[in-house]
Amino acid sequence: MAGQPTNVRGTPVRSADLKKGRVFTTTYVPRIQYAWDTGQAIGRYLEELKNGRLIARRCNNCQRIMIPPRMFCERCFGPTHAWVVVKDTGTVNTFSLSYVSWDVRRLKKPEIPAVIEIDGASKGMGILHVLGNVSPKAVRIGMKVRAVWKPAQQRTGSITDIAYFEPIKGKAPAAKRTAKKPFKAKAKKSKSRKRR
Amino acid sequence: MRRVAVVGAGMTKFIHRALETPKELSWLAAKAALDSAEMKLDQVDCVVEGTAPDAFDGVHMNGEYLSDGCGAWKKPYLRCYVGGGTGVYALAQGWFHIASGLFDTALVVCEEKMSTCLPHPQAAFLTIFDNITEQPLKPNLLWIFALEMNRYMSVHGYSVEDIAKVSVKNKRNALGHPSAQLGAELTVKDVLASEIMAWPVHRLMVSPTSDGAAAVLLASEEVAKRVTNKPVWVQGVGWCLDSAYWTNRDLYYPDYVEKAAWMAYRMAGIREPRKEINLAEPYDPFAYKELHHLEGLQLAPKGQAPRLLADGVFDRDGDLPTCPSGGLLGVGNPIAAAGMMKLCELFWQLRGEAGPRQVPGRPRRGVAQAWGDLMQVGTVVVMGVN
Amino acid sequence: MKTPKNVETHVWRGGIPLESRYTAGLGGQIFFQALKERGELVGTRCAACKQVYVPARAFCERCFAELTEEVKVSPEGTLVSFTFSAYDRDANRLAEPVALALVKLDGATTTMLHRLLRVTSPEQVRIGARVKVVLKPKAKRTGSILDIEGFQLA
Numbered sequence: 001m002a003g004q005p006t007n008v009r010g011t012p013v014r015s016a017d018l019k020k021g022r023v024f025t026t027t028y029v030p031r032i033q034y035a036w037d038t039g040q041a042i043g044r045y046l047e048e049l050k051n052g053r054l055i056a057r058r059c060n061n062c063q064r065i066m067i068p069p070r071m072f073c074e075r076c077f078g079p080t081h082a083w084v085v086v087k088d089t090g091t092v093n094t095f096s097l098s099y100v101s102w103d104v105r106r107l108k109k110p111e112i113p114a115v116i117e118i119d120g121a122s123k124g125m126g127i128l129h130v131l132g133n134v135s136p137k138a139v140r141i142g143m144k145v146r147a148v149w150k151p152a153q154q155r156t157g158s159i160t161d162i163a164y165f166e167p168i169k170g171k172a173p174a175a176k177r178t179a180k181k182p183f184k185a186k187a188k189k190s191k192s193r194k195r196r
Numbered sequence: 197m198r199r200v201a202v203v204g205a206g207m208t209k210f211i212h213r214a215l216e217t218p219k220e221l222s223w224l225a226a227k228a229a230l231d232s233a234e235m236k237l238d239q240v241d242c243v244v245e246g247t248a249p250d251a252f253d254g255v256h257m258n259g260e261y262l263s264d265g266c267g268a269w270k271k272p273y274l275r276c277y278v279g280g281g282t283g284v285y286a287l288a289q290g291w292f293h294i295a296s297g298l299f300d301t302a303l304v305v306c307e308e309k310m311s312t313c314l315p316h317p318q319a320a321f322l323t324i325f326d327n328i329t330e331q332p333l334k335p336n337l338l339w340i341f342a343l344e345m346n347r348y349m350s351v352h353g354y355s356v357e358d359i360a361k362v363s364v365k366n367k368r369n370a371l372g373h374p375s376a377q378l379g380a381e382l383t384v385k386d387v388l389a390s391e392i393m394a395w396p397v398h399r400l401m402v403s404p405t406s407d408g409a410a411a412v413l414l415a416s417e418e419v420a421k422r423v424t425n426k427p428v429w430v431q432g433v434g435w436c437l438d439s440a441y442w443t444n445r446d447l448y449y450p451d452y453v454e455k456a457a458w459m460a461y462r463m464a465g466i467r468e469p470r471k472e473i474n475l476a477e478p479y480d481p482f483a484y485k486e487l488h489h490l491e492g493l494q495l496a497p498k499g500q501a502p503r504l505l506a507d508g509v510f511d512r513d514g515d516l517p518t519c520p521s522g523g524l525l526g527v528g529n530p531i532a533a534a535g536m537m538k539l540c541e542l543f544w545q546l547r548g549e550a551g552p553r554q555v556p557g558r559p560r561r562g563v564a565q566a567w568g569d570l571m572q573v574g575t576v577v578v579m580g581v582n
Numbered sequence: 583m584k585t586p587k588n589v590e591t592h593v594w595r596g597g598i599p600l601e602s603r604y605t606a607g608l609g610g611q612i613f614f615q616a617l618k619e620r621g622e623l624v625g626t627r628c629a630a631c632k633q634v635y636v637p638a639r640a641f642c643e644r645c646f647a648e649l650t651e652e653v654k655v656s657p658e659g660t661l662v663s664f665t666f667s668a669y670d671r672d673a674n675r676l677a678e679p680v681a682l683a684l685v686k687l688d689g690a691t692t693t694m695l696h697r698l699l700r701v702t703s704p705e706q707v708r709i710g711a712r713v714k715v716v717l718k719p720k721a722k723r724t725g726s727i728l729d730i731e732g733f734q735l736a
Contacts (some may be wrong), residue, residue, distance in 0.1 A: 002231075002374075002551050003372070003374075003544070003549060003550050003551010003552055003554065003735065004205070004314060004540075004544040004549045004550060004551065004558070005205070005206060005207050005228065005374055005375060005540065005544070006374070007229075008207060008209045008226065008374045008375045009208055009209065009212050009224050009228075009376075010208040010209030010210070010214050010216065010221070010224070010408065011211075011214060011215035011216060012211045012212065012213060012214065013213045013214065013215045013217070013311075013605065014410070021725065022613075023215060023605060023611070024605070024606035024607075024610055024611060024614040024618075024725040025603050025604060025606065025702070025726075026603070026604045026606070026726065027314070027601060027602065027603045027604070027606050028254065028602045028604070029600070029601045029602075030595060030598065030600060030602075030673075032597075032598055033596075033597045034327075034595065034596055034597065035593040035594070035595050036327055036328060036593060036594045036595075036596065038328055038592045038593060038594050042328050042329065043592040045329070046328070046592060046594075048453060049591070051202075051454040052661070065369070066444065067226065068326075068329050068441070070441075074441070077602070093347070093443075093446075094343045094344070094346045094347040094350070094447065095343065095346060096339055096342030096343050096394045096395055096396070096397070097342075097392070097394065097395035098320075098336065098338060098339055098342065098393075098394035098395075099335055099391070099392055099393060099395075100338055100393050100394060100396065101334065101336065101526060102318075102322050102334040102335060102336040102372075103315060103316065103318070103319045103322075103336075103599075104315070104316040104318045104319065104336070110395070111392075113333070113335065113339040113342075113343065113394075114343070115343055115443045124445070124446060125443075125444050126444060127329070127443050128325075128329075128330050128333060128335065128339075128427055128443050129346075130333060136395075141347075141350045151717070157592070159328075159329050159330070159332050159333060160333065162334045172606070177363065178348050178412060184711055214605070215605055215608065215611070215642075216607050216608055217604070217605060217606070217608075217609075217610065218604070219607075220607045220608050220609070220640050220641070223640070223641045223646065225648050226646070227641070227648075230646065236645070236646075237644075237645055237646040238645075251598065251600055253598070254602025254603075254604060263642075264643035267646055269643040269644055299591060311603075312602045312603055312604055312605075313600060313601075313602060314600075314601040314602065314603055315601070320600060323598050324601070327594060327596055328594040331596065502722065542734060568702030
């Protein structure tokens with residue numbers, strides 16, 4: 001028996017049919033602009049970015065210092081209790097070398113997005129940013145990094161007021177693995193390929 | 197609660213760019229599901245529809261737009277949405293309708309037409325990141341997958357090569373699927389030789405963007421026993437969302453999948469998933485995701501899925517076949533429709549109708565799972581022959 | 583807690599930078615081909631449900647049958663409803679109101695929306711009036727709903 005599904009349909013459109021107008025199409029570009037209220041927590045976060053520092057919120061109930069800051073704690077569902085200025089240094093929790101831009105253009109030099117656990121916030125509290133002033137081959141999980149701020153007069157109250165995070169020289173990373181020769185498998189204990 | 201069975205399933209081809217409109221794709225799949233059960237539209241009591249963000253089809257109120265293509269003319273109808281998890285969740289939504297006693301039949305249709313979105317469907321994903329604290333960094337979807345994959349490999353000590361085997365398996369499995377967009381016979385070397393998109397993610401470890409639709413017909417026990425002698429029972433459903441603060445979590449393990457899985461397993465009376473489940477369709481938009489999700493689904497110990505993969509456990513003739521359909525990597529990834537395709541696969545496999553893809557040994561129970569939002573949602577359905 | 587200055591008014595401006603290209607689909611190919619090449623309005627018939635859908639559709643929403651019988655309908659029809667819109671879609675007041683028509687073409691069982699041409703005030707129009715379609719010249723037709731200029735009172 002041929003197997004299900006049977007009689008599957010769907011008609012591929014070739015580029016030539018589109019170019020020559022044999023396939024009728026309509027295009028639409030939505031003209032939608034938003035002005036999102038940033039709210040108390042992120043409003044203050046942006047203000048402090050303009051001032052050149054990172055700020056978090058503490059939940060006394062859960063003993064957590066959270067960044068990005070929030071006015072309520074999603075765990076205990078109570079209000080958070082205090083502002084805490086945290087450091088602008090941290091540890092690379094994970095990273096990538098991205099050769100593709102957000103709109104899918106190919107990049108020669110990769111962007112290096114990373115989740116950075118911020119010093120002074122609770123363990124595991126990271127933010128998304130990019131790394132710079134570092135060879136892609138040298139980036140490691142566990143690497144200590146610091147914020148490189150734009151000059152004060154260029155700061156606008158945006159996460160991009162931090163141009164990027166760069167390695168703190170002299171601080172040895174926790175792991176020895178590099179991006180070029182990544183993570184040599186140490187878990188390959190089972191040599192046999194037996195089928196159970 | 198009443199027992200609910202799947203009595204029909206159908207789908208379109210998954211293709212890069214379809215001529216059909218989103219509602220025509222929905223109709224093709226929904227009609228195929230009805231035809232497979234030899235039932236007519238007027239025997240359908242209610243309709244559930246699932247699509248991912250409106251940005252792909254490019255239609256606001258996409259659920260309403262699609263309604264006639266889903267067979268919802270003058271019927272109770274509801275769209276559901278949990279990001280990429282929608283396709284599997286949609287069946288749970290249909291299950292409520294019948295288990296509750298409100299309806300006897302429900303048509304569940306999932307559709308996506310990603311080719312509508314220009315210049316590339318990827319651009320629509322920018323909007324899933326936090327609009328104020330993350331979007332200004334111009335992130336792309338690959339970032340979060342690459343960040344999660346790197347974390348997973350790093351914590352457990354695996355290489356890109358270990359992960360690449362998923363692509364090889366799934367693209368090979370897809371060669372037996374009539375709807376497949378990217379079935380292929382490849383080697384690990386081929387996968388690693390494909391261009392790096394966002395290290396450690398290579399092109400051949402990423403599912404394609406696709407147009408397509410898939411559907412199932414659900415029925416109450418009474419109706420199911422009347423219309424088919426091979427009903428496949430919905431034994432359990434589960435879903436769970438984790439915090440939207442994805443940078444505050446350790447991405448190496450999907451807690452939310454574990455929670456969703458146990459919800460479904462408890463309902464199904466499963467205590468030892470690894471022993472009581474015969475096949476799985478974990479969500480595989482990226483190669484590592486299948487492994488990550490198998491661990492969340494309790495079908496491999498934490499950090500052990502790559503080793504079981506290397507041992508052949510997850511092959512079609514292995515002890516626990518995973519993605520025998522060919523998965524998203526092989527069949528394609530029209531987002532919500534891809535999750536629904538996995539449920540269709542369980543239906544065909546459990547009925548012994550999967551033809552060249554049939555897993556041996558008369559499987560009695562399978563699990564399908566989808567994932568979505570910001571590394572955030574797990575949706576799980578368990579189906580079985582009794 | 584002291585709220586810092588400007589926080590309440592702080593907004594982040596952004597958009598959703600997307601473009602959509604919609605295919606006309608199986609039904610749309612039939613309708614737009616006929617409109618562009620022959621200047622005809624073509625629908626599809628469902629004999630079982632006694633429907634003629636215009637523009638043509640690939641399937642019947644009532645019984646789910648595939649529709650393969652093409653039907654050329656009349657360029658004339660009846661005005662089912664109309665309005666005069668004084669605002670554009672960005673809520674700007676228009677210099678001249680735009681008249682819009684819902685029309686059931688003779689031979690069709692469905693209505694379609696388009697502009698109502700050559701009228702300036704509601705007093706000139708009544709529901710139930712006979713209208714006829716106005717097409718662009720063939721050289722200017724591209725296979726778009728705008729190949730139809732609109733309807734005018736017959």
